[in-house]
Amino acid sequence: MLSKDEVKHIAHLARLGLTEAELEKYAEQISAILDYVSQLKEVDTTGVEATAQVTGLENVMRPDVIENCDSKTMKKLIELAPESEDNLVKTKSVFE
Amino acid sequence: MNLNQLTIKQANDGLKKKEFSSVELTQACLEQIKKTDKKLGAFITITEDLALTQARAVDKKGDFSKSLAGIPVAIKDIFCTAGVKTTAASKILENYIPPYSATVVEKLIEQGAVILGKTNMDEFACGSSTETSYFGQTKNPWDLGRVPGGSSGGSAAAIAADQCLYALGTDTGGSIRQPASLCNIVGLKPTYGRVSRFGVIAMASSLDQVGPMTKTVEDTALVLQAIAGLDKKDSTTVPKEVPDYLAELNHEIKGLKIGVPKEYFVAGMDPAVEKTVREAIEKLEKLGAKITEVSLPHAPYGLAVYYIIMPSELSTNLARFDGVRYGFSAKAKTLFENYLQTRGKGFGAEIRRRIMLGTYSLSAGYYDAHYLQAAKVRTLIKNDFEKTLTKIDCLITPTSPTVAFRIGEKMDDPLTMYLADIFTISINIAGVPAISIPAGFAKPKDGATEMPVGLQLIGKQFDESTILRVAHQYQQATDWHMKKPSF
Numbered sequence: 001m002l003s004k005d006e007v008k009h010i011a012h013l014a015r016l017g018l019t020e021a022e023l024e025k026y027a028e029q030i031s032a033i034l035d036y037v038s039q040l041k042e043v044d045t046t047g048v049e050a051t052a053q054v055t056g057l058e059n060v061m062r063p064d065v066i067e068n069c070d071s072k073t074m075k076k077l078i079e080l081a082p083e084s085e086d087n088l089v090k091t092k093s094v095f096e
Numbered sequence: 097m098n099l100n101q102l103t104i105k106q107a108n109d110g111l112k113k114k115e116f117s118s119v120e121l122t123q124a125c126l127e128q129i130k131k132t133d134k135k136l137g138a139f140i141t142i143t144e145d146l147a148l149t150q151a152r153a154v155d156k157k158g159d160f161s162k163s164l165a166g167i168p169v170a171i172k173d174i175f176c177t178a179g180v181k182t183t184a185a186s187k188i189l190e191n192y193i194p195p196y197s198a199t200v201v202e203k204l205i206e207q208g209a210v211i212l213g214k215t216n217m218d219e220f221a222c223g224s225s226t227e228t229s230y231f232g233q234t235k236n237p238w239d240l241g242r243v244p245g246g247s248s249g250g251s252a253a254a255i256a257a258d259q260c261l262y263a264l265g266t267d268t269g270g271s272i273r274q275p276a277s278l279c280n281i282v283g284l285k286p287t288y289g290r291v292s293r294f295g296v297i298a299m300a301s302s303l304d305q306v307g308p309m310t311k312t313v314e315d316t317a318l319v320l321q322a323i324a325g326l327d328k329k330d331s332t333t334v335p336k337e338v339p340d341y342l343a344e345l346n347h348e349i350k351g352l353k354i355g356v357p358k359e360y361f362v363a364g365m366d367p368a369v370e371k372t373v374r375e376a377i378e379k380l381e382k383l384g385a386k387i388t389e390v391s392l393p394h395a396p397y398g399l400a401v402y403y404i405i406m407p408s409e410l411s412t413n414l415a416r417f418d419g420v421r422y423g424f425s426a427k428a429k430t431l432f433e434n435y436l437q438t439r440g441k442g443f444g445a446e447i448r449r450r451i452m453l454g455t456y457s458l459s460a461g462y463y464d465a466h467y468l469q470a471a472k473v474r475t476l477i478k479n480d481f482e483k484t485l486t487k488i489d490c491l492i493t494p495t496s497p498t499v500a501f502r503i504g505e506k507m508d509d510p511l512t513m514y515l516a517d518i519f520t521i522s523i524n525i526a527g528v529p530a531i532s533i534p535a536g537f538a539k540p541k542d543g544a545t546e547m548p549v550g551l552q553l554i555g556k557q558f559d560e561s562t563i564l565r566v567a568h569q570y571q572q573a574t575d576w577h578m579k580k581p582s583f
Contacts, residue, residue, distance in 0.1 A: 017440030050471035054527025082425035
């Protein structure tokens with residue numbers, strides 16, 4: 001069973017703001033799921049390679065050429081930002 | 097018969113013969129949506145003006161040589177559609193209007209498709225019931241007290257209710273096939289990399305695949321033909337020629353070897369579902385197929401592998417939702433506090449749970465024991481399918497262990513909900529193609545109304561043709577797919 005502190009730590013890593021009640025509920029639910037997936041420990045995987053790409057494609061390359069975005073699309077993209085200024089996306093300062 | 101009840105093939109024939117126009121066909125669908133969607137909740141956004149504009153343009157051109165020209169389609173709200181709100185059924189994208197369209201949407205538009213709107217789904221495609229949508233529950237047209245399945249539940253319900261002629265869905269662990277099964281329609285998850293995922297909001301990138309949802313297998317072949325192929329914007333699409341998916345549909349299946357994996361017929365399956373599927377297998381045997389029992393020894397580990405790999409990839413993909421560039425922003429005072437509040441309030445409970453799970457599996461100290469071990473067991477599952485499918489032509493299983501369950505029944509118990517996908521998940525893990533088709537009806541344990549049962553056919557990587565052929569031949573000999581709900 002995960003402790004509330006462990007769940008708090010994961011939430012911090014994931015940048016999720018959770019309430020105390022949620023932390024408790026998730027501790028229980030995530031522990032149940034982790035118990036279920038722990039059955040994988042019983043599988044012998046000695047000498048087995050990990051699979052991340054199922055069809056076997058490797059290193060698909062393209063020329064490193066910048067394709068410029070047209071000004072209309074650029075305007076639309078900037079408009080999507082919650083805050084913008086002078087055609088730039090505005091954000092809070094990283095250093096406080 | 098009303099025009100909205102037609103299949104793609106029938107509508108294309110009628111359009112070619114000028115029996116009706118695309119505008120008339122589109123209006124029939126829009127009327128059905130207006131009449132029924134308050135009850136069903138299949139759509140998040142209805143694009144009536146866009147649909148009629150597209151239909152008028154196709155009628156004016158009068159060219160129906162392409163099979164999807166002038167045919168009304170519903171699109172799962174996970175596909176970016178330029179100028180049309182695309183939410184992934186999440187509060188965090190409630191007002192997101194993408195400036196570009198997904199490659200598959202562009203391909204449909206090039207064919208002259210008529211877009212009716214965007215369908216409901218589980219938030220970010222995470223769920224098996226369409227209950228996690230921020231925009232409300234879609235109901236199963238066969239029993240309004242039950243779920244339509246998920247995550248492509250809106251698309252499946254819309255087809256079953258004849259609100260559209262076909263729909264697009266996505267499938268990461270069963271999200272096309274399971275709702276298809278629960279709503280008595282056809283749904284195909286193609287081979288990983290067969291169809292472009294560019295412009296589709298990513299869930300778990302090594303498992304996600306786009307596919308058709310239709311009323312018949314023939315229609316699925318038509319839609320797959322239109323959307324399959326290499327896309328330079330999606331480097332996981334494969335440089336393999338797209339075969340003619342209609343060419344072999346009418347070939348008989350005499351002598352074809354179909355395997356029944358014994359690991360799929362175990363405890364947990366509803367006996368009424370098993371009986372229906374066994375009858376369907378007998379039917380295929382009568383059509384000349386050779387049925388043999390096979391073994392996929394690592395299949396029972398599929399769900400456990402999935403619940404490590406999928407949340408890991410999901411938590412990575414959803415890291416982009418930071419409240420800075422687009423989507424919902426909590427507008428808190430500091431940058432860090434803004435991340436916490438935006439993500440804490442913008443994502444629903446199931447998404448937060450999966451992000452937590454994925455973050456845990458990838459975090460220092462747990463990576464080897466969790467993610468790496470799961471990726472190795474994935475290899476074993478993939479090998480099982482490859483080995484078995486060298487000796488036989490395709491596999492047959494139920495799509496879902498039960499018929500549609502009641503709304504609310506599994507929402508408080510995530511693990512039980514996850515078990516709804518036990519028969520579909522391994523297919524994504526192995527990257528092979530699979531189709532779900534209507535195979536009969538069975539009474540649920542807790543109800544009197546008979547509900548649809550789906551049959552799943554699984555093929556070799558890039559051999560969609562064989563499963564389409566078996567499925568089509570089955571539909572020629574049965575009429576389950578023609579049964580319609582009254583609601």
